[in-house]
Amino acid sequence: MTSQSVNECVAVRKDSRRNGKRRGRAKSGAGERSAAAQIGSGRPRRTAPEARRQAILDAALTVFAERGFEAARLDDIAARAGIAKGTLYLYFTDKQALFEALIHSAVDPILAQLSAVAAAPELPLNKVLTSLFTAFQREVLGTKRKFLLRLMIAEGPRFPALAEFHYRNVVSRMMAVIAEAAHRAHERGELATNGPARFPQLVVAPLLVAVIWDALFARLAPLDVAAMLEAHQRLLTGKAPRRRS
Structure with a gap:
């Protein structure tokens, strides 16, 4: 291999390493921007169980306000929350x-x-x-x-x-x-x-x-x-x- 060929191989390897570093920095920057976007989006989203529990509480508050504690029924609360009564018992x-x-x-x-x-x-x-x-x-x-x-x-x-x-x-x-x-x-x-x-x-x-x-x-x-x-x-x-x- 001539000295010119050797020099060309070395140059290619250096370019490859530089390109790899650029790609790494680009991925890192994208990850940081994604994380920043998640942080800047406000409160974390509720999971499905958390959202369902809150829906039950909201429905219960409405039913209790309308009927009082004694007259309120879990069937009515479940119906107001849009869930089966059995699902309500998973939470309360x-x-x-x-x-x-x-x-x-x-x-x-x-x-x-x-x-x-x-x-x-x-x-x-x-x-x-x-x-x-x-x-x-x-x-x-x-x-x-x-x-x-x-x-x-x-x-x-x-x-x-x-x-x-x-x-x-x-x-x-x-x-x-x-x-x-x-x-x-x-x-x-x-x-x-x-x-x-x-x-x-x-x-x-x-x-x-x-x-x-x-x-x-x-x-x-x-x-x-x-x-x-x-x-x-x-x-x-x-x-x-x-x-x-």
């Missing part, structure tokens, strides 16, 4: 389990946000209350989930197991967080009295008033819930909540 053992799942879906976001805010011991009570009232209006009062509270008030006495579940998983947890935040606020001099720490029910009372008023009297005298909660917050802390810009 009975009507009570379904109702409890609805309670969790309604209040867990509120409790998570409230707990996260209240976990900062130096945070003023005013900000804790703003977080609580804003989350409650967004997650409950502004949605069909308000019917769940109406049902608890109306049917809780007839179904003590439901009332106990609601107390242990919602009420007691919320009261504990509020009481601790109010106690710290009193020690810092933000509250003139330790009453809200001893009786955190005072803090959340307007939320129940809003739910009951909406059910009974809204058509006669609509209630400005946001303004009422702002007045209540000023009454407790002496300060108006900061308005978001």
